[in-house]
Amino acid sequence: MPLFAVLPSLQVASVGSFVLSSTKILGVGSWIFAAFWLFRLFVYWPWRSRLTRLPGPPPAGKVFGTHLPGLMDPRVSPRRHEELRQQYGLNMRIHGMGYFDERFLTFDPVAINYILGRAADLFPKPWQSRSLVSRLVGDGLFVAEGEQHRRQRKIISPAFSNHSLRALQPVFFTKAIELRDTLSKLVQNAATSSSDENEKVDNGLVVDMNNWLWRTTFDIIGLAGFSYSFDSLKNEENELYVAYRDMLTIGVKYGFTLRSMLEIWFPWIGRVFPNDDSNAIKKSKEIVSRIGTEIVKQQKAAIVQDKMLGESGKGRDILSLLIGANMAEFSAQYQLSDEELLTQISTLLFVGSDTTSIALAWILHLLTMNPDVQQKLREAITSKIPSTDSFSVTDQNAIMSIPYLDHVIKEALRLIPPLHSTLRVAAKDDRIPTSDGTEVLIRAGQFVHIAFEGFNTRKDVWGEDAFEFKPERWANLPTAAKEAPGLVLGLMTFSLGPHSCPGYQFAMLEIKALLSALIPAFTFEKSPKDTIKMGNM
Numbered sequence: 001m002p003l004f005a006v007l008p009s010l011q012v013a014s015v016g017s018f019v020l021s022s023t024k025i026l027g028v029g030s031w032i033f034a035a036f037w038l039f040r041l042f043v044y045w046p047w048r049s050r051l052t053r054l055p056g057p058p059p060a061g062k063v064f065g066t067h068l069p070g071l072m073d074p075r076v077s078p079r080r081h082e083e084l085r086q087q088y089g090l091n092m093r094i095h096g097m098g099y100f101d102e103r104f105l106t107f108d109p110v111a112i113n114y115i116l117g118r119a120a121d122l123f124p125k126p127w128q129s130r131s132l133v134s135r136l137v138g139d140g141l142f143v144a145e146g147e148q149h150r151r152q153r154k155i156i157s158p159a160f161s162n163h164s165l166r167a168l169q170p171v172f173f174t175k176a177i178e179l180r181d182t183l184s185k186l187v188q189n190a191a192t193s194s195s196d197e198n199e200k201v202d203n204g205l206v207v208d209m210n211n212w213l214w215r216t217t218f219d220i221i222g223l224a225g226f227s228y229s230f231d232s233l234k235n236e237e238n239e240l241y242v243a244y245r246d247m248l249t250i251g252v253k254y255g256f257t258l259r260s261m262l263e264i265w266f267p268w269i270g271r272v273f274p275n276d277d278s279n280a281i282k283k284s285k286e287i288v289s290r291i292g293t294e295i296v297k298q299q300k301a302a303i304v305q306d307k308m309l310g311e312s313g314k315g316r317d318i319l320s321l322l323i324g325a326n327m328a329e330f331s332a333q334y335q336l337s338d339e340e341l342l343t344q345i346s347t348l349l350f351v352g353s354d355t356t357s358i359a360l361a362w363i364l365h366l367l368t369m370n371p372d373v374q375q376k377l378r379e380a381i382t383s384k385i386p387s388t389d390s391f392s393v394t395d396q397n398a399i400m401s402i403p404y405l406d407h408v409i410k411e412a413l414r415l416i417p418p419l420h421s422t423l424r425v426a427a428k429d430d431r432i433p434t435s436d437g438t439e440v441l442i443r444a445g446q447f448v449h450i451a452f453e454g455f456n457t458r459k460d461v462w463g464e465d466a467f468e469f470k471p472e473r474w475a476n477l478p479t480a481a482k483e484a485p486g487l488v489l490g491l492m493t494f495s496l497g498p499h500s501c502p503g504y505q506f507a508m509l510e511i512k513a514l515l516s517a518l519i520p521a522f523t524f525e526k527s528p529k530d531t532i533k534m535g536n537m
């Protein structure tokens, strides 16, 4: 009724009553909209969901009860996943934002292969999480879906080939040695000076390894990614370094606020009501974009010049290989615009530095908890090369094929994957096959949780000691672990399918170079502050 009463009055309204009538319409419209959503949320969705048929933990509360905190918080999630798996099997139903939001949680290799193998079309990343990342780094490879993703992936793949990555090996070792020498100086200075910003303990020094590793991996991705020198190991003043670090720090903090969630649905809020955080992100993005555009321009010019001189392929960093592939004739149908090339720089910084530095920090942590493994690793490295002061190309190649080094890294990546899970959403109603031959019926719009850590620590695959750090297991893997299909390096850590990590070999080479410089030079112990304590050998 109110709707009928309002509509005619609109046609004859004076300015004043027009405002009044519009307000009424808005009010009524909002109520209809809200009623529609409530009906959809509390009646239609639960009614149409078929995940109810799956086993799963009881609802965590009446209306908005959720299982997410236990599954998303890495401090508790590994054990929680194991509990759930033991109680409900490989495939289960969980609740996301409330009882109405039924989601599919799976540890089943058949289901995961089906979902991630069709990620681009049938199970894309949810637009909400893509929008969060895209606001920081643009629509690069990590965010793109469908045809846009296929094109970008096709062009970027050759840059991650074995051959291309081997050519980057010297960059990894140069930076690894620089880090080692910088830390050595810190330890030596601490021994001779009476005061130091780092805390001295016994024969060593407490050092914030997170910070040093992040600076090193950032320098490496700058040089190997696009021949750009951040030199952050020397100081943290480079304009692009500061801009990117600020953007990421604020972005991660900002990403979990109510305002940021609202901005996902109503992006105009950020434009109409800017605040300090959104201004800082905007400023950082402008700097990244300005310097990134210059880098793309220079690289393009260098490639054109190389071609004219008949020296194509001189540039060996990821971006130049990418631009080279983009300019090649075979790629005409996949060609990326300059804007897309620019977003690949932000994407490389986003996915290529933090992940590796987090992995390294956890590896060092695990080595402090297992001094016997640390010692064995040291011996494995020093027995392979004559001197660890510098690394010849022969030494570098020898290091890359030390089995125990490989096993230590894979075991750490198994136990503590830097990205602990991924989320997908069903683009349409579908039937997901499972390993027991049944099918899970999922409705369009329902979320799928794939927990990398939960998959990597399945006791039925890895054995009762699945939660223990045992690099030796990689010398003789259980049959079930060997047989899991489609995995990268036998792990779920790098995901699988069309969105799997193209940088996994890059990361392995980089981590190997850094460990082989650090482990022979220092002993790492757990510090009283729970940071990693480091002492001279």
Ligand code: HEM
Binding pocket: 141, 142, 143, 153, 347, 348, 351, 352, 353, 355, 356, 359, 417, 418, 419, 421, 422, 423, 493, 494, 495, 498, 499, 500, 501, 502, 503, 504, 506, 507
């Ligand atoms: C230990 C280190 C690393 C780990 C654990 C890791 C893990 C992952 C995972 C799990 C994904 C898929 C995410 C998802 O689908 O939700 C991913 C994507 C990606 N990673 Fe890595 N990554 C690492 C290092 C690197 C490095 C060093 C690079 C580049 C130099 C890189 C480049 C990428 C790119 C470009 C994507 C997006 C791929 C796509 O969507 O097609 N990653 N990574």
